[in-house]
Amino acid sequence: MQRLQTPGGVDRQRLRRVAAVLTSFTALAATSLVAGPAVAAEGAAGPCALPRTDVHHSLGLDTWDTAYPRPVGTLNAVMIFLSFPGTTPRTTPKELAADYFPATTDFYRRASYGKFTLHPHPLTTWTEMPRPATAYAVQRDWNAGRRSAYLHDALAAADPVVDFSKYDIVYLMADPDAPGVNSDATKVVNLDAPLHADGTDIRRVVTGFERHPPDRNVLAHETGHIFDMPDLYHRPTDGKGDWDTYVGDWDVMGSQFGLASDFFGWLKWKLGWLDRRQIACVQGTAPRMYTLEPLEEMPAGGTEVAGTRMIVVRTGLDSVLAIEARTATGDDRATCTEGVLIYRIQGGTASGDGPVQVIDAHPHSAACLGQSVYPELANAPLQVGETFTVPDGDTRVQVTDRTPSGAWTVQVTPVV
Known part of the structure; x- marks a missing residue:
C-alpha cells in the first residue's frame, strides 16, 4: 500500500540488522556460484552491485559470464x-x-x-x-x-x-x-x-x-x-491469465509490445552500457538529493554518457531498489506516461520467475487503456510533487522538481 511521507523516528534495531546483513555481503560475494567462466565486469564493483549467482540469466553484475557475447x-x-x-x-x-x-x-x-x-x-x-x-x-x-x-x-x-x-x-x-x-x-x-x-x-x-x-x-x-538477459514476464502456470504483471510495458525483456521498450537501467549496467559514474549508490539513512537524467537520453555528438542515470538502494544480500527517470524519447518514444520509476531487483531469482518487479506508485489505478500491455503499471512512475514510501522497506522517494533541461530532482531517504 502507499504511505505518505510523515515525520518520525528511525527503528534502530532494524538498522542494526540491515547493517549486519550488508557487512556479511562481502563474504557471500566471494563464494557465489556462477553459470560459466566469468570475468570482472568493468566498473561494476561496489556496494550496490549484486553478485552473479547460478540461476538462469542471473541479474548479478559483478562479473560477466564469458559463455555469452557481450554487446559492446x-x-x-x-x-x-x-x-x-x-x-x-x-x-x-x-x-x-x-x-x-x-x-x-x-x-x-x-x-x-x-x-x-x-x-x-x-x-x-x-x-x-x-x-x-x-x-x-x-x-x-x-x-x-x-x-x-x-x-x-x-x-x-x-x-x-x-x-x-x-x-x-x-x-x-x-x-x-x-x-x-x-x-x-x-x-x-x-x-x-x-x-x-x-x-x-x-x-x-x-x-x-x-x-x-x-x-x-x-x-x-x-x-x-x-546477451544473458532474462525473461521479465510472468508466465501463468496454466497458460492463461496476464503475462505482464511483473514489469508491464517498461522493458523489452518483459514484453516485445511494450510502449516503453528500452532496457531497465540495471540491465544496461550489466550489459556494459552504463558504468559506476552513472550510478548513484545510496548509503546510510540520511535524505539525499539527486538529479536524474532521462535513462533514454543519448549523449550529444558522440560523447560519453553523462549524468546520473540510476539510483540504487541496497536492501539485502541479493536485492536492491532501482530508481530511474523514463521519458518519451529513444526506445521509449511511444510511452504514454513519463516519470520516476521504481523497481526491485532480486539477484537470486531466475529468468521468468520475477527477477525484476516494477513498484506501482499509483496502486488502485490504471492508465493508457487500449495501448498498454498492462494498464495497472502504465502509471507506475512518480510525478513532480509526489512522494512514495516503498512497501516492505520504507524507503521514501520524493520527486521535487524537473529542471529546464528535462532532468528530474529526486530525494531518497532509505529508512530501513
Whole structure:
C-alpha cells in the first residue's frame, strides 16, 4: 500500500540488522556460484552491485559470464532463411530481412547509447531443409529431440554457403507460411553441448518462426537472451491469465509490445552500457538529493554518457531498489506516461520467475487503456510533487522538481 511521507523516528534495531546483513555481503560475494567462466565486469564493483549467482540469466553484475557475447562494439549476425520441401515460400529473404533490420540494429544503438552495433548478414536465398516443418513438430515447449533434429538439419543445410566462424550470432528464420510453422516457437535455444560448424562452437541459436510482418521488437527481445538477459514476464502456470504483471510495458525483456521498450537501467549496467559514474549508490539513512537524467537520453555528438542515470538502494544480500527517470524519447518514444520509476531487483531469482518487479506508485489505478500491455503499471512512475514510501522497506522517494533541461530532482531517504 502507499504511505505518505510523515515525520518520525528511525527503528534502530532494524538498522542494526540491515547493517549486519550488508557487512556479511562481502563474504557471500566471494563464494557465489556462477553459470560459466566469468570475468570482472568493468566498473561494476561496489556496494550496490549484486553478485552473479547460478540461476538462469542471473541479474548479478559483478562479473560477466564469458559463455555469452557481450554487446559492446560490433557483433556480426548471420540470418539464414529456411524453406521446406513441398512448399513454395510466398515471401523472399529480402522481404523477411527487412522485417527485422535495420529496426533491431537501431533499437540496440539507441539502447546502448551508441556503444553497440548489431551488424546483420542476411542470406539472399532460401536454404532448403531436408524434411517438412511438420516433421519437427514445432511448438513453444518443443520436444528436445525434435528441436535438436531441426537445429542439426538447419546448420548442415546452411554449412555449404555459410562460414559460421565469421559470426557471433545465428538467426534461423523459417518460411512463415510453411505448414507446421508455429510462431510461438520463436525463442533462443541454449545448448548444454554446443553444435560445431567451421571450427566454431555454437552455444545458442535464435529460432525464428514469426509471421510476416512479425511482432514488434520480437527480435530485439530474443537477441537480448543471447546477451544473458532474462525473461521479465510472468508466465501463468496454466497458460492463461496476464503475462505482464511483473514489469508491464517498461522493458523489452518483459514484453516485445511494450510502449516503453528500452532496457531497465540495471540491465544496461550489466550489459556494459552504463558504468559506476552513472550510478548513484545510496548509503546510510540520511535524505539525499539527486538529479536524474532521462535513462533514454543519448549523449550529444558522440560523447560519453553523462549524468546520473540510476539510483540504487541496497536492501539485502541479493536485492536492491532501482530508481530511474523514463521519458518519451529513444526506445521509449511511444510511452504514454513519463516519470520516476521504481523497481526491485532480486539477484537470486531466475529468468521468468520475477527477477525484476516494477513498484506501482499509483496502486488502485490504471492508465493508457487500449495501448498498454498492462494498464495497472502504465502509471507506475512518480510525478513532480509526489512522494512514495516503498512497501516492505520504507524507503521514501520524493520527486521535487524537473529542471529546464528535462532532468528530474529526486530525494531518497532509505529508512530501513
